[in-house]
Amino acid sequence: MSDEKDVARLKEEAARRAVTYVEDGMIVGLGTGSTARFMIAALGERVKNEGLRIEAIATSEASDVQARELGIPMTDFAAHSVFDIGIDGADEVERGTLELVKGLGGALLREKIVASACRRFVVIVDESKLVDRLGTHAPLPVEVVPWGWERAARLLAETGAQAAKPRMVRDKLFVTDNSNLILDCHYPGIDDPAALSRAILAITGVVDHGLFLGMTSEVLVAGTGGVQRLVP
Numbered sequence: 201m202s203d204e205k206d207v208a209r210l211k212e213e214a215a216r217r218a219v220t221y222v223e224d225g226m227i228v229g230l231g232t233g234s235t236a237r238f239m240i241a242a243l244g245e246r247v248k249n250e251g252l253r254i255e256a257i258a259t260s261e262a263s264d265v266q267a268r269e270l271g272i273p274m275t276d277f278a279a280h281s282v283f284d285i286g287i288d289g290a291d292e293v294e295r296g297t298l299e300l301v302k303g304l305g306g307a308l309l310r311e312k313i314v315a316s317a318c319r320r321f322v323v324i325v326d327e328s329k330l331v332d333r334l335g336t337h338a339p340l341p342v343e344v345v346p347w348g349w350e351r352a353a354r355l356l357a358e359t360g361a362q363a364a365k366p367r368m369v370r371d372k373l374f375v376t377d378n379s380n381l382i383l384d385c386h387y388p389g390i391d392d393p394a395a396l397s398r399a400i401l402a403i404t405g406v407v408d409h410g411l412f413l414g415m416t417s418e419v420l421v422a423g424t425g426g427v428q429r430l431v432p
């Protein structure tokens with residue numbers, strides 16, 4: 201089996217475990233990304249095969265489309281301010297603190313809005329996402345309004361980022377579901393995530409960033425030895 205297939209299998213294992221937490225009557229926040237895709241697929245199976253009765257809210261257009269295609273009933277913030285459980289992937293999980301970097305898929309803003317509305321926020325990852333210090337494996341994505349983004353990029357560099365570059369897709373600026381841009385900020389490790397969060401949010405034009413601090417209820421980490429459950 202190739203490495204890629206191994207990783208996909210681990211992501212699916214973590215995703216399937218998290219879906220066992222979902223019960224009849226729950227309102228569920230659906231994450232975004234390749235691991236969340238497995239989770240939405242598994243949830244769709246339960247809705248179809250077991251008649252599981254839930255409503256869900258998606259953190260991206262892509263997850264929304266997938267969930268609707270699978271027949272998962274969807275809801276929104278017009279109907280609810282609080283959700284029972286949110287299940288989402290991550291790009292980095294710091295061992296010990298379980299603080300996160302998210303947003304490599306560009307969905308960080310809606311993901312953070314939904315995670316902050318969930319009573320329980322379950323993170324599903326394969327073991328390659330565990331790090332000793334945030335910022336060492338993945339850049340920190342920062343969502344900014346398009347107007348004046350160049351200034352925001354320069355000010356982000358002053359927070360210690362070695363580079364704050366607009367994300368590009370096929371030579372074009374990547375645009376989020378919220379019509380904003382993503383600046384990928386490369387830090388040489390993040391020693392004080394809370395201080396960095398404050399510094400980034402103080403920049404006018406920044407909408408939010410991919411540091412998810414104090415939000416994790418638990419992490420399900422799939423590795424070769426099975427799925428491990430980590431709690432803060």
Ligand SMILES: O=C[C@H](O)[C@H](O)[C@H](O)COP(=O)(O)O
Nearest residue numbers: 233234235289303305306307
């Ligand atoms: O914007 C994307 C999200 O934060 C994803 O949850 C994160 O990038 C992890 O994605 P994946 O499961 O594909 O590694």
